[in-house]
Amino acid sequence: LNVLLAFFSWTGNTRIVAEEIVRCLSPHHKIDVCMIEPRRRRKHLEWLLLSLTPSSKVEILPAIYDASGYDLIILGAPKWSLSCPPMNCYLSRLKGGGKKLAAIFITYGGFDEKRYLNKLVELVEFKGARVKATLLARRKEIRRGEYREWVRMFCERLECANGNTTAV
Numbered sequence: 001l002n003v004l005l006a007f008f009s010w011t012g013n014t015r016i017v018a019e020e021i022v023r024c025l026s027p028h029h030k031i032d033v034c035m036i037e038p039r040r041r042r043k044h045l046e047w048l049l050l051s052l053t054p055s056s057k058v059e060i061l062p063a064i065y066d067a068s069g070y071d072l073i074i075l076g077a078p079k080w081s082l083s084c085p086p087m088n089c090y091l092s093r094l095k096g097g098g099k100k101l102a103a104i105f106i107t108y109g110g111f112d113e114k115r116y117l118n119k120l121v122e123l124v125e126f127k128g129a130r131v132k133a134t135l136l137a138r139r140k141e142i143r144r145g146e147y148r149e150w151v152r153m154f155c156e157r158l159e160c161a162n163g164n165t166t167a168v
């Protein structure tokens with residue numbers, strides 16, 4: 001598979017999971033990693049305020065927006081209040097994902113993560129991609145290393161989905 005892995009991570013948790021996904025998939029697939037980075041640094045309070053506005057966006061550094069050359073698009077983000085502005089900006093520009101396999105992983109502190117994940121799944125499917133695997137990793141569980149097993153299962157699901165695209 002030709003894989004695009006695009007993720008945003010502010011305090012490093014989502015990045016840890018992203019790196020494990022790369023370790024898991026890279027022996028068998030070609031992966032391009034795209035780190036979504038805000039153009040400007042912001043303090044926690046500013047991020048918190050922005051994250052309380054649904055669909056708020058902030059400008060990000062150049063990223064891979066054209067997914068047309070990929071078979072699988074994996075997106076990763078932290079669960080931030082109501083929205084994650086750098087991810088919103090990225091998703092608004094992402095093109096060429098129609099009919100592609102997709103997967104989403106979210107890291108979170110401890111609440112409301114499922115609703116956020118579902119919203120992201122809806123958005124990505126609205127763009128025409130088919131979400132075949134999702135992963136929710138709690139910050140505490142990332143610190144303990146428990147996420148590794150889930151990442152392995154997440155990657156296995158994706159590889160199966162690829163083999164079964166007509167059956168699902």
Ligand SMILES: Cc1cc2nc3c(=O)[nH]c(=O)nc-3n(C[C@H](O)[C@H](O)[C@H](O)COP(=O)(O)O)c2cc1C
Nearest residue numbers: 009010011012013014078079081107108109110111
């Ligand atoms: C602005 C902000 C808002 C957050 N809102 C939530 C939240 O609503 N629910 C939750 O479970 N965790 C929340 N968190 C915690 C993060 O989701 C969690 O620490 C995540 O793993 C951070 O990912 P990162 O280290 O990749 O940036 C929030 C963190 C920040 C900075």
